[in-house]
Amino acid sequence: METKEHWFLQGFLLLAMVIAQGATIKCPSSPLCYKKTESDTIYTCEWETSEPMKNATYELFYSRSNSAASRTSLGSSRKSYICVQDNTVLNKVLVDIWVVAYMGNESCQSLNTTVTLSERVKYEAPQRMSMARSSSNLTLSWDNTKDAVIEVKFRRLEETSGTWKTFKKEVKQAMVTLENLQNESVYQLQVRQMSKHVKHPLWSDWTPILDVPTEIPNPPEVNWTVEDFNNGTRLLKLTWGTPPYPVSMQVNYNLSLHIWPCLLKRKNFTIVTTTEFNVYVTYSAVSGDIIAFNKVGKSSPTHILVPAKHISFPCKSWPNDRLIPLKYAHGFMKSCLEWYKSTDGETRPEKVNRSKLNGTVKKKLKLVRKKMDDYVRYYYLVHKQTDGKPQSTETCLMYKKEGDQRGFLTHYEICYTRRSQNNESQIESECLKSFASKTEYLVQNLTPGSIYNIHLAGATAAGSGPTTTIEITTKPVPQSVIGWIIAGIIAILITVCLFIIKRHKKKIFPPIPRPVVVESVNYRARNQSMHEKEEVHELQLYDNCSQGPNPEEATVLEVSETYECEDTDEKCMGDSSTPVSDPRSPDYKAQVLRLETPDSSQGEIDCLVTMLMYRNGLVFDMKAYSTEDVGIPL
Numbered sequence: 001m002e003t004k005e006h007w008f009l010q011g012f013l014l015l016a017m018v019i020a021q022g023a024t025i026k027c028p029s030s031p032l033c034y035k036k037t038e039s040d041t042i043y044t045c046e047w048e049t050s051e052p053m054k055n056a057t058y059e060l061f062y063s064r065s066n067s068a069a070s071r072t073s074l075g076s077s078r079k080s081y082i083c084v085q086d087n088t089v090l091n092k093v094l095v096d097i098w099v100v101a102y103m104g105n106e107s108c109q110s111l112n113t114t115v116t117l118s119e120r121v122k123y124e125a126p127q128r129m130s131m132a133r134s135s136s137n138l139t140l141s142w143d144n145t146k147d148a149v150i151e152v153k154f155r156r157l158e159e160t161s162g163t164w165k166t167f168k169k170e171v172k173q174a175m176v177t178l179e180n181l182q183n184e185s186v187y188q189l190q191v192r193q194m195s196k197h198v199k200h201p202l203w204s205d206w207t208p209i210l211d212v213p214t215e216i217p218n219p220p221e222v223n224w225t226v227e228d229f230n231n232g233t234r235l236l237k238l239t240w241g242t243p244p245y246p247v248s249m250q251v252n253y254n255l256s257l258h259i260w261p262c263l264l265k266r267k268n269f270t271i272v273t274t275t276e277f278n279v280y281v282t283y284s285a286v287s288g289d290i291i292a293f294n295k296v297g298k299s300s301p302t303h304i305l306v307p308a309k310h311i312s313f314p315c316k317s318w319p320n321d322r323l324i325p326l327k328y329a330h331g332f333m334k335s336c337l338e339w340y341k342s343t344d345g346e347t348r349p350e351k352v353n354r355s356k357l358n359g360t361v362k363k364k365l366k367l368v369r370k371k372m373d374d375y376v377r378y379y380y381l382v383h384k385q386t387d388g389k390p391q392s393t394e395t396c397l398m399y400k401k402e403g404d405q406r407g408f409l410t411h412y413e414i415c416y417t418r419r420s421q422n423n424e425s426q427i428e429s430e431c432l433k434s435f436a437s438k439t440e441y442l443v444q445n446l447t448p449g450s451i452y453n454i455h456l457a458g459a460t461a462a463g464s465g466p467t468t469t470i471e472i473t474t475k476p477v478p479q480s481v482i483g484w485i486i487a488g489i490i491a492i493l494i495t496v497c498l499f500i501i502k503r504h505k506k507k508i509f510p511p512i513p514r515p516v517v518v519e520s521v522n523y524r525a526r527n528q529s530m531h532e533k534e535e536v537h538e539l540q541l542y543d544n545c546s547q548g549p550n551p552e553e554a555t556v557l558e559v560s561e562t563y564e565c566e567d568t569d570e571k572c573m574g575d576s577s578t579p580v581s582d583p584r585s586p587d588y589k590a591q592v593l594r595l596e597t598p599d600s601s602q603g604e605i606d607c608l609v610t611m612l613m614y615r616n617g618l619v620f621d622m623k624a625y626s627t628e629d630v631g632i633p634l
Contacts, residue, residue: 024106025053025056025101025102025103025104025106025107025108026049026050026053026101026108027101027108027109027110028047028048028049028053028058028080028099028101028108028110029047029048029049029110029111030047030098030099030110030111030112030113031045031046031047031060031097031098031099031110031113032045032046032047032113032202033045033084033097033113033115033117033120034117034120034121034122034202035086035117035118035120035121035122036121036122036123036124037121037123038121038195038197038198040121041085041086041087042083042084042085042086043083043084043085043086043089043091043117043120044081044082044083044084045060045074045081045082045083045084045097045099046080046081047080047081047099047110048080049080049101053101053103055078055103056078056101056102056103057076057077057078057101057102057103058076058077058078058079058080058082058099058100058101058102059073059075059076059099059100059102060073060074060075060076060082060084060097060098060099061073061074061097061098061099061100062074062089062090062095062096062097062098063095063096064090064093064094064095064096065093065094065095065096065114066094072089074088074089086117089117090117091116091117091118092116092117092118093116094114094115094116095114095115095116095117096112096113096114097112097113097114097115098110098111098112098113115200116199116200118198119198119199119200120198120200120201120202121195121197121198121201121202122195122201122202122203122204123145123148123193123194123195123204124204124205125191125192125193125204125205125206125207126142126143126145126174126191126192126193126204126207127142127143127144128142128143129141129142129191129207129210130142130295131210131212131295131296132296132297133181133212133214133215133296133297134215134297135183136179136180136181136182136183137177137178137179137181138177138178138181138187138212138296139175139176139177139178140152140175140176140177140178140189140191141174141175141176142174142191143174144174145171145173145174145193146172146173146174147170147171147172147195147196147197148170148171148174148193148194148195148196149168149169149170149171149193149194149195149196149201150168150169150170150171150176150191150192150193151166151167151168151191151192151193151194151203152166152167152168152176152178152189152190152191153165153166153167153189153190154167154178154187154188154189154190154212155187155188155189156182156185156186156187156188157185157186157187157188157211158185158186160188164190170196183214183215184214184246185214185246186211186212186213186214186246186249187211187212188209188210188211188212189209189210189212190206190207190208190209190210191206191207191210192204192205192206192207210295211249211250211295212295212296213246213247213249213250213251213294213295213296214246214247214249214296215247215296215297216243216247216251216292216293216294216297216298216299217247217299218243218299219290219291219292219299219300219301219302220240220241220253220290220291220292220299220302221240221241221302222238222239222240222290222302222304223238223239223240224236224237224238224239224304224306225237226281226306228309231391232282232283232391232392232393232395233280233281233282233386233389233390233391233392234280234281234282234283234309235278235279235280235281236259236278236279236280236281236286236306237276237277237278238255238276238277238278238279238290238304239275239276239277240253240275240276240290240302241275242275243292247294249294250294250295251292251293251294252271252272252273252292252293252294253271253272253273253275253290253291253292253293254268254269254270254271254272254290254291254293254298255268255269255270255272255277255288255289255290256268256269256288256289256290257269257279257286257287257288257304258286258287258288259279259280259281259282259286259288259390260282260383260390261282261284261285261336261338261352261354261381261383261390262332262333262334262335262336262338262354262383263332263333266288280389280390281306281390282381282383282390282391282392283308283309283381283392283395284308284338284348284381284383284392285305285306285307285308285348286304286305286306287303287304287305287306288303288304289301289302289303289304290302290304307348308348308379308381309392309395310342310379310395310397311395311396311397331356332354332356333385334384334385335357335382335383335384335385336354336355336356336357336382336383337354337355337356337357337364337368337380337381337382337383338352338353338354338380338381338382338383339352339353339355339368339378339379339380339381340352340353340378340379341373341376341377341378342376342377342378342379342397353368353371355367355368357382368380369400372400373400374400374401374403374406375399375401375402375403375406375407376399376400376406377397377398377399377406378397378398378399378400379395379396379397379398380394380396380398381394381395381396382394402460402461402462403460403462404460404462404463404464404465406460406465407460407461407462408460408461409436409458409459409460410436410459410460410461411433411434411435411436411458411459412433412434412435412436412438412441412456412457412458412459413431413432413433413434413455413456413457413458413459413464414431414432414433414434414441414454414455414456415429415430415431415432415454415455416429416430416443416452416453416454416455417429417452417453418447418450418451418452419450419451420447420449420450420451421449421450421451421473421476422449436458446474447474448474448475448476448477449474449475449476449477450473450474451471451472451473451474452471452472452473452474453469453470453471454469454470454471454472455467455468455469456468456469
């Protein structure tokens, strides 16, 4: 009876047979042997293998062509190539070279390659390729190539599915230029090279596909802000914009900043991939440059200048004459005293003095003052490193000697004079003071057509300094404008007057009745050319002498109706005189009023007041000054 061990052994043998049958060996390709340079002493022989042959062992053989000499082994390897020293092989005659692959108990030999080894050179693919674009040209350069044949294939990035364009040229140096490219297009390219000094050169491998971006036409536009921690340290924040596509492809930035004032050397920050950068700085000025770059070139630099944090008023130096604390290390890497002239109050000059911190404060400042000029403003700052951050522990403004034109500014003096353009002898002037912290002043209520001379001077405790004068001429008011102003004023006055007259017309100008003259028909028939007559309807006389006239004693007029006859010398009288109660009756034609006055003295007549009343309401009030005025027929 068969045991379990027996069945297990039979299964294992069957599996081994199956694996052996499936692992059939495959022959490698013919070997390719070459030197990498003309002066190289090592030959490289390589071949191609299939995937199942990874675990195979390869042995390289050679023999002289057309000879019965035995074969010579050049070595074995599990890799797909073998390196051979030139002194171990016949390199100047034809030789046959082949490879034998071994795997298990099987072996397989490649085809022979007949070659003169000294005539076979295959350069490496171009290494460390660099590119530069300018206008429509692209210049390529690489390392360690002289007197070679170069082949470049290229295409636009938008045409990846299209065919490559090729360019071949013999060069003496590792450099070639492609012309007539489109400026705003991104390209892809590959490069290979071949020796031109051997009889049977081989092309090198192609380089990987390289992207060629466009050149950067403009420098970065940098904005900066500072955050002051009020402890001698500031945080400088730099930002800049991303260039548009395709310039933005593969763009990086190099920064060079002078952030530690105790040393002249700048600190470089290379290959910045973002569009912002933060760094801690002191109260001293910070300067530097930023450059954008990509594979084909770089932009022009953008200069960065962050002014120092200056104080505009005097301050006390280190308060006491004491030893400089030990926290101020004596080397420039850790601390220093920086001092310089103040030219415009803001910009730090190019020449800056630096001193090591040692000894006492008084001694150190005494040495500094010896090098200072009189009447010139100086700043000095003390810097040190604190926990890896730069810090300004002292910031002071000082003079060696203060004068009337140079010193601590206390105020500004502003004076201006005005003179008319038409009358230059008429001059007005005014002076005033402005705070030292102010840098502007508004002059108001300027007179048109005048010339102003404005004088500005800074003042210190010793007096006023140099004066700056400017002249300003105000424009005169145009004549057309004056005419329009006068016309406008007149129009306004006329409008107001018309409004007042219209509103109070009855009070100012009462209505005047128009007299009505009635003519008789006979008279009109006799004389058409005679003038119309105004007829009195009523005549009243009042005694102006008595204090309280009695209406009953007043003279009563008798009104008689008169008709005019055809004869001009006679009058046709009607009924006897009868007082008329309503002289404005509608059937009234013509009335003649007669006044009969008693025989009285002249004085009594003078006291009479005559009042004539017409039909249409017109009234005449008069006083009889003589007897001739009374009793005249109307």
